[in-house]
Amino acid sequence: QLQLQESxxxxxxxxxxxxxxxxVSGGSINSDHYYWAWIRQPPGKGLEWIGSIxxxxxxxxxxxxxxxxxxxxxxxxxxxxxxxxSVTATETAVFYCARSDYDSWTxxxxxxxxxxxxxxxxxxxx
Amino acid sequence: DILMTQSPSSLSASVGxxxxxxxxxxxxxxxxxxxxxxxxxxxxKLLIHGASSLQSGVPSxxxxxxxxxxxxxxxxxxQSEDFASYYCxxxxxxxxxxxxxxxxxx
Numbered sequence: 205q206l207q208l209q210e211s212x213x214x215x216x217x218x219x220x221x222x223x224x225x226x227x228v229s230g231g232s233i234n235s236d237h238y239y240w241a242w243i244r245q246p247p248g249k250g251l252e253w254i255g256s257i258x259x260x261x262x263x264x265x266x267x268x269x270x271x272x273x274x275x276x277x278x279x280x281x282x283x284x285x286x287x288x289x290s291v292t293a294t295e296t297a298v299f300y301c302a303r304s305d306y307d308s309w310t311x312x313x314x315x316x317x318x319x320x321x322x323x324x325x326x327x328x329x330x
Numbered sequence: 331d332i333l334m335t336q337s338p339s340s341l342s343a344s345v346g347x348x349x350x351x352x353x354x355x356x357x358x359x360x361x362x363x364x365x366x367x368x369x370x371x372x373x374x375k376l377l378i379h380g381a382s383s384l385q386s387g388v389p390s391x392x393x394x395x396x397x398x399x400x401x402x403x404x405x406x407x408x409q410s411e412d413f414a415s416y417y418c419x420x421x422x423x424x425x426x427x428x429x430x431x432x433x434x435x436x
Contacts, residue, residue: 251366251374251417253425266424268331300373315421316364318385320373 206231208301208321215327222288222326226301233282234259236308240277241317242286244297253315256304257284264313291328298323332356332420336428342436349405351431353418358398362422365394365403368430369414377416378403410435 212224226240233240242254255265257275265273274287284301301321305314333356343349353363361381366374376385378394381401391406405412413435418428 250429251419251427253427313421314379315362315419315425316376316379317366317374317419318376318379320375323373 206303206319208303208319210299210301210321210324212324212326214325215329216291217330218292218328219290222291222295222328223285224299224301224324224326225283225285226321228282228284233277233284234279237306238303239264239306239313240284241302241304242275243300243302243317243320244295245300245323246294246297254286254288254299256313258306293328296326296328298325331426332359332423334418334420334426334428336416336418336431338431339429340432340434342434343408344436345408345410347408349408349412349433351403351416351433353396353401353403353428355399355401355420355422359420359422361397362420363394363396363401364419364421365392366417366419367412367414368417369411374417408433 207229209227216222239256239258241256245251253266255275257263257277263275272289277284300323302317303319304317335354337352363381365378367377368374377388377392381396382394393404395402413433416431
């Protein structure tokens, strides 16, 4: 069955750029029925949606992070990626990649995150 | 952003208990509301979508209700594997989550 796996550096210095990749296995990222998301969770705290991307490269971002955020998709590798610039120590978190349903006929997002990776901890520290 | 507020923030209960968690939105969101379970050290898992639809594979002891601004998640008979944190999330606009409810063993 379809699985998601996050990868990337576990330690990033303040003011630098955090970069993560999510690999989709057991299925294709090219489906018209899904958007692919990044969600983060600071230790002991709640969840925050970062942004989502379609296989075409179309993106939707959290407005609070939009100015620092880049997302991309590589359909040949079945991967999508996140870059968050100018990070601070308060952005230490577990980062999850996830999938949500999309109706390409109506352009309607369901934003129901129905499949998740196991998550990867990224610590921002010098 | 739409603010989602859950209550209680923590809850102690025993196996077999009926448990209810509430979620309130800062503005009306129709039924664009989902519930997740997160066990310690694991990723969240979707339980309920569209306020009341049970996600495939989720036990029927879980149910959701509500519309507009007020929603509930009910576990009809608590099992040991249900001790976890629970989050609501609205999808009416930019997705936002509640702060979570930690369900612990009494």
